Amino acid sequence: MLNTPYRSPVLGPAPTQEPTAVATPAQGEVLAALSADGPATAAELGARTGQHPNTVREHLDALVDLGLAARDRDAPAGRGRPAYRYAALPHPSEGPAYRALIAALVEHFVDGSGRVAPGHSPASTITERATLLGRGVPVPESVAELARASGGAGGASSATSARRTVAQAMATVMAGQGFRTEELPRGRGLRLVNCPLVGVAVRHGEVVCGFHQGMLQAVVERSGGDPDSVHLEPFAEPGACLVRIGPATSS
Incomplete structure (x- = not known):
């Protein structure tokens, strides 16, 4: 059970003083799609998000570098080298990568003005979804x-x-x-x-x-x-x- 409220200018813990790896909003959108729908190629994710596959591939490779996604060759199907299939690593064990994941989730759920993005209201629904993601953290x-x-x-x-x-x-x-x-x-x-x-x-x-x-x-x-x-x-x-x-x- 999560007891609110969240926001207070006085109460609460101090920040941890440590460099943080940060996913960009565009990378966060790709990561959110990858986390929600499962492993995919850049072309498949491009179709889902409406972005060009090459652009999606750049975001995916950046997510791999951040430790938020993994890639492997797809199963061979005919001639030519198989495409990479990417999978989200939603619960990285290293702190900076984990914090980048949270930043990406915030970008996915909240719009540029700081309000809950359309399709993700009310806030209680976001809390439930975030809690489900947290339940998958490896122990x-x-x-x-x-x-x-x-x-x-x-x-x-x-x-x-x-x-x-x-x-x-x-x-x-x-x-x-x-x-x-x-x-x-x-x-x-x-x-x-x-x-x-x-x-x-x-x-x-x-x-x-x-x-x-x-x-x-x-x-x-x-x-x-x-x-x-x-x-x-x-x-x-x-x-x-x-x-x-x-x-x-x-x-």
Whole structure:
């Protein structure tokens, strides 16, 4: 569950000080089409987006360089060299590439004036779609296995231990994406004190925070827990967003 609001000039985490790879709006449009419709050649994507195949190919090659897409030769069909078929890598493990993906998603969902683009309203729909994308973030099996093995059974202390282990698993995954976290008492969740995308989240939290909510749900689910037990509270307090493990808090 994602608890709003997103925007606050005072509350929330500090930005992560790290260079960020950025996809252009045109590259973001191609990436969004590739993510939504599956692997395709430049010609196929050109037909989908209305762009010339050569232009699309340039964008695709740039996305490959950013770590947001992969390419491989298509299956042979007659004479000549097979075309490249491109596939989106929607959840790169390296922070800069991951942040470029989020920037591309924002460009896809939001128009140049900063409003939700036609066809993607209301904002709740964007949050749901971004959350679904976040649910596909890879969770290292070593992290998930440790959390499952430490779950225990019975007693308040076991419940606390299980929450703490899941919180540590979330912290490990979030650190790989450029976040700095602090654990809440008794394993109740995390404080996100540095965010690599806080500047974008202030403007477009429905995309950014929705994706992060899905990413956290993926960690809990792969750790053997209930994904609906994790609740992201964007800009919850001075200096941090909050991630709570347990029943949602009323706002």
